[in-house]
Amino acid sequence: MPESIPGIDCDVAVIGGGIAGLSAAISAMNEGAEVILLEKAPKLQRGGNSAIADAQIRYPHEADEYCPTRQTKEDFFDAFLRVSRGRANKDLVRVVVDNAADVVDWLTEMGIAWEKGYPNVAGYRRQPVGGGWQLVDTLYKHLERGGVHVAYETAAETLLTSRSGRVVGVRALEPEGYTDIQARGGVVIACGGFEANPEMRVRYLGRHMDGLILRGSRYNTGDGLRMALAIGALPAGQWGDFHSAVLDARSTPFECGVTAIYIFQLGLFIDEDGERFLDEGEDFRDQTYVKFSKAIMAHKSGVAFNVFDNKPRAEDPEAWKRAIRTDEEAFEAPSIRELATRIEVPDDRMERTIDEYNAACQAGEFDPLTLDGLATRGLGVNKTNWARPLDTPPYLAYPVTGGITFTFGGLKSNPKAQVIHSTGRAIPGLYVAGEPMGELYYYNYMGATSVLRGAVFGRIAGREAARQAAT
Ligand SMILES: Cc1cc2nc3c(=O)[nH]c(=O)nc-3n(C[C@H](O)[C@H](O)[C@H](O)COP(=O)(O)OP(=O)(O)OC[C@H]3O[C@@H](n4cnc5c(N)ncnc54)[C@H](O)[C@@H]3O)c2cc1C
Known part of the structure; x- marks a missing residue:
């Protein structure tokens, strides 16, 4: 283990600054927690896949001029399960569906403007004006105004645990070297899947998958998955499959x-x-x-x-x-x-x-x-x-x-965004949001739901970790 340089204390450490990490950090901040956000990319490349995406968000809605078909929560839920051939975790899908409209309101309150939309037949969705780049930029500004420290060019590397098995912080590599960040309430893993890691792609997706066109961020190299598995987190979902597009x-x-x-x-x-x-x-x-x-x-x-x-x-x-x-x-x-x-x-x-x-x-x-x-x-x-x-x-x-957008395999988690250990118990102090979550996508993808899942579970993870810190 490398020598650590003196670290910092906080209530909640969030790993990754895409939609999931930003939502977690803002929600923890809103609970009054002291938050540190670690982002591996330099400031100009912040935001991960979320910044590169159109960032369309699907949610239940009445029919209107933009979407001729009304979509109830039940329609949304049923379609989500159907697309996964019934394998998606119903409890997690339920959380996404139930919170979708609220997430859109939450983002709107923070200053996200929405494209007017256009007739879309497959279910209602909205796209932020300026796409994912504008979405993450607005949220970063919101965080910065709230005084949250964002450590750019800082890659989380190892989770720090106590003798009782609680996650108490994270060791990260900054440009100057290693630092240990102690997090009283816990750590939120929100640092993407392993789509940008050719070694993991070959290992889990198969031969020749090193050569896929990578649609999104070069920084999503599976670090959060690796760190969590190293302390016994339970892998879940379809590790051999991924999102792609024509x-x-x-x-x-x-x-x-x-x-x-x-x-x-x-x-x-x-x-x-x-x-x-x-x-x-x-x-x-x-x-x-x-x-x-x-x-x-x-x-x-x-x-x-x-x-x-x-x-x-x-x-x-x-x-x-x-x-x-x-x-x-x-x-x-x-x-x-x-x-x-x-x-x-x-x-x-x-x-x-x-x-x-x-x-x-x-x-x-x-x-x-x-x-x-x-x-x-x-x-x-x-x-x-x-x-x-x-x-x-x-x-x-x-x-x-085809190409690769993000990977489907991830960590077992519950509706409170807690990561589950292979013993079946939640790992105290460890939360997950966005792409590193398993059990939502199998074989195929329910359009316009990945940014949504990041925002929904990011908010939950940030809130839960902040409340943990407060106790
Ligand atoms: C071209 C494209 C179009 C898309 N269109 C849509 C769409 O319209 N609607 C939709 O729902 N989804 C869309 N997606 C998918 C969606 O954008 C992503 O799945 C979602 O935004 C992921 O959010 P996230 O926060 O989980 O991960 P990301 O946004 O990828 O954020 C992960 C962050 O973690 C950082 N990171 C990685 N490792 C570390 C580490 N060790 N330490 C610290 N930081 C780390 C990365 O730098 C990155 O900033 C699209 C994706 C692409 C690429």
Whole structure:
């Protein structure tokens, strides 16, 4: 163990300054606690994945001009469980759902302004004006005004425990060396998953996962998980899976941000041999983008082409612009055959695939805002919604693949955000919020809920640790 330099005392030490850590720090501060926030990144890169994200937040709401479908708490809860194939921890999901609307009000009170929104079919969500960067910047300013000390370029490394098993602080590496921070109420782990750690990615996600495009922060290297497991915390959730999105395959390999194609369901996925390989219209985009991105990665070379005719772009240029989030240009051509040549896919095969698909399309009403049931018939792989012929030039193609946003595996925790030991008991003084929590996401992801979970459990963790300090 390295020699420690004289440390500092506080009530609550929070590890990580994304939405979860900021929410924890603010909530502890509001309880009157003395708080220290440790952030591994330099000040200019603070905020983790939260700062890089759009930071959309889903919550129960009545139907209005932005969202044609009302979403009750029960709808939200049921959809969350369905997306996880019933495996998400019901108690934790319940906490997220019950606190979602309140979190939006809480953020609004602190000065977050919200985009007006746009018709969204898969459930109500709001996006902060200025996205995640503005969200975290506003919260940092709030903390700073409250006098909370933020230690930048300071990486938490080891949890300090007492003989009774209580977590009493954290050892961290600052630019000058090691320091021990004693925290009377406890420590909140809010420092992301292991998405930026190629060694852990290979260990838990599998061979070749070192090469994934990293969408978010380079600093989320699984430190909180490692520290907690080292003192006996119980791992929970789906350690072998992760969040991804259908990205432009030309995205920069790390911290690429939002380079996703969010309108893939109105086109087709064509592989390197000119074949379709999945049902692009299986469900709303929100319910399919994570699993499709992984299906693309697992298919042949791991890169496919999202192919459109001109209809989606011409019919709703605004929606098209919002949904095509890459800065790279599409490949464009006046015919499918020429498009195939441009993207170096066998032209005969691709032309045949599109001809067969067009012939299998049926008459009916197309409606991108509902599951319109406009399906192909008779194909090996049918498209079950939004299936219209690709017959209107020019034709467009984006090369697409997956990437990693955050990991699903984490720590076992309870609705009070306490971390559970492998004995089954809560570890006194140890809390978790945000990405290092396990048991919320399995196989797939409920859109616009990760920033939400960070805020919900961050608030709870900060409050619980502060109250612990007060006793
Ligand atoms: C491009 C993109 C788009 C997204 N869009 C959305 C969206 O619209 N809606 C949504 O809900 N989710 C979205 N997400 C996911 C979501 O942003 C994150 O999962 C969520 O914000 C994570 O919050 P967090 O506080 O748990 O972690 P983070 O925000 O990643 O914060 C973790 C912090 O911990 C710090 N840290 C790491 N290790 C240490 C250490 N040892 N010591 C001290 N500090 C440490 C990091 O520097 C970082 O600042 C998106 C993510 C990306 C990348």
